[in-house]
Amino acid sequence: MPVPTTAADREEVVVTGMSVTTAFGRGAEVLRDALAAGRPAFAEITRFDAGRRRSRHAAHLPGSPVLGDELASVVDGAVAQAGMAADLAAGTPLLFARHADAEWARRPLSEQGGHHHAASGSALAAATGLRGCPRTYTNACVAASTAIADAAALIAAGREERVVVAGGYLVDPDVHALFDAGRALATDGALRSFSAGRKGLLIGDGVAAVVLESASAAGRRGARPLTRLLGWGRAGDAYHVCQPHPEGLGMARAITAALGRAGRAPEQVDYVNAHGTGTPYNDSAETAAVHLAFGEHAPKVPVSSTKSLTGHTLEASGIVELAVSMLVLQDGRLPVNAGYLGEDPACRLDLVLGEARPLRPRTVLSLNAAFGGANTALVLEAI
Template structure:
């Protein structure tokens, strides 16, 4: 696929515990100051871990998603007529889609239709509930359909607000960091921490963007998906599935491994998954795997589950545009199982035009998105 045919990202919006909007998100990840605080949204009495990255005073997930879609569409310059031509791909948890205790509001998959009507999106809708690769899979599908001419424009939205059920499951499974800090790739890492994430991204064909004079923020240059076929919960120690996803993204982009200047890693701060990802980078990128700058911004904004892929895609796009790569917070020292160039002390200046953002999920699902300068 020629570069001029690669889909463009023309509008973004994000909400996380770092704040509302892209400026707050970028400032937070570049500062390296983690947003984890005691949970006040629900009772954590009796829980092993009692912290998460939550934003105070959030509305229902339906309301937050509608606002994110509207802001992203306005940022992209979409008028009502162009919104009416746009599809909506929604990534979210398969359970109740609202925070209110009375259970009011739309449920998945009715939420997608509700959001489309509310935001004036008249194209087809899809719902993705495939755990932590939901949002990145939605972006890959949007790029595929745009690339082959089936659609001109897709609004990809994703949302997760920390709630008691998933929190309890991760805590009971001892997946949460008992010390209240996420330390990706670091010695002494103890696990992940959950975080809010509500995000929307407008993806459209280069021709559609040109026709209306839009100024793209980034290019979706490549995407790859694969499966470990290893274990329902544990990643392949050799990272073979994720490596295939990375190679697929590079192959689709028509670029060599040398083109990659940054990796926003999936790294959750858990022992086995971080080591597996490091192995995957070594297998996919060869000797470059240990030399390309890497960080995991989950160390600042937490793990947003189904919304992680979209939140981290936005972070990566913002970082490339700003010319600074985010810090990997919580660092205690090198782990021999993760031989990577981890960004630990301060944001690293960069002029790279291409970066990878990676995600992995239970069941062995792996995704890689390669974004580039517009």
């Protein structure tokens, strides 16, 4: 199949199926209601003993859900919403984002070979009737958004008609201990994105899947697109192993690339779903990136981080927040930036405060960043 060489030749990418689980519960409707209510899901951890930790809060489902089961459920849900019969699913690849599983490293060496990350992606594809999993992403908080961008690029270039993307993370004691030891977790039970007095992040459960498809392929089979994925951008700043560039250079380049691919100017963006981890370095750098990329429009675009509601879902962040952005486009309500205590001069943005803001957006920008200076931006548009 020939590869397109100009924007006019590229296939339009749409989302035809979506399913999501967060600490609020399973399904898009539960998340929709939670975004409207604007009440964070954080509570004292009951899944494991966090009594010796500085931070004892997270956003997680009750009990001890199994990641593989949750992933299979959201993939099946997204495929069903997209109206894909078994034969169509059997020809569709899976791109998969997940957190590294510390339990694998604890197994005997003789057992580890069959329990690596790529094997988990292949197992998920087999369990859900998909063609296979050629790529499994573990690149921290941009894992899922990178998978989405790669899937969109495959479709836009005509190399695939449709791709399923899935990502998942469930709150676990190893990651909680690691972030707690690094003093990255908030000790006051709240993730206060872009706020004065913010203490750090809190982790949360997040599992989601989407079906990305070329608009022409969706049209041929009569599938109803839910959202257009207009643009995607990726950039690195390689400034520090943990800290973003304080001027937001990498994030700004990712935003500019995504808007350029989407053919949209900054003033055409109606809402930014920010990365917003509630850490001092990230939030100020992300603010700088928005100002650098948006110029004089930066103070006018509404911004919130829904991590302040769901918690930071790590490798699943990009796909959970894609689902959030889709619901924003459908519902005409901008989610609140929760936990806000007051203005930080380094985070001067038009933050959505107090409660969800009524607004019918046309175009939404979703941002993610990761350790090592990786940055992603996705541009979605209402159908």
